[in-house]
Amino acid sequence: MTAERSDPTALALRLLARREYGRRELGDKLLRAGCDAGDVALALDALAAAGYQDDARYAEMLTRTRVRQGHGPLRLRQDLQRAGIEVGADPEIDWLQQAQAVCRKRFGNTPPADARDYARRARFLAGRGFTGETIxxxxxAGRERDFAAD
Incomplete structure (x- = not known):
């Protein structure tokens, strides 16, 4: 076992130098690297106290990244929960504007041509994590009724 593997603080600092990590995600990485669970808990507490690891900062970074990638609130909430971050109120993001931009980038400014095209666009936006109401x-919404007659 190398000296770095026996020192979870040094390994954690090396990982945090590359990017932000949530506490749970960082702890899992340290445990997979072979560090002792007790030492990992102490190292994570020390890193959080020193300001090197912060779940709120990680949540902000993840939010900015997911919004830039064109994902919606459902996907963001799922990613935060997966990272072990307490999910609070949604950030101040205009999800309707975000969904419109994602749809425009993918499909252009043309409205759905028929029911099949509408469904394809709706599946795309749902897969990105937007709510049904936003989609x-x-x-x-009026186009949906038009297609029912087809």
Whole structure:
């Protein structure tokens, strides 16, 4: 076992130098690297006290990243929960505007041509993590009724 593997603080600092990690994610990485569970807990406490690891900062970074990637609130909430971050109120993001931009980037400014195209666009936006209400607003709720007659 190398000296770094026996020192979870040094390994954690090396990992944190590359990018932000949530506490649980960082702890899991340290445990997989062969560090002792008790030492990992102490190291994580020390890193948090020193300000090197902060779940709130990690949540902000993840939020910015997911929004830049074109993901919606459901995907963001799922990613935060997976990282072990307490999910609070949604950040101040206009999800409707975000969904419109994602849809416009993928499909252009044209409205859905038919029911099949509407469904394809709706599946795309749902897969990105947008809510059903937001998807209906972006694609035009009135168009849904038009397609029912087809």
């Amino acid at each position: 209906r607003q972006v694609l035009g």
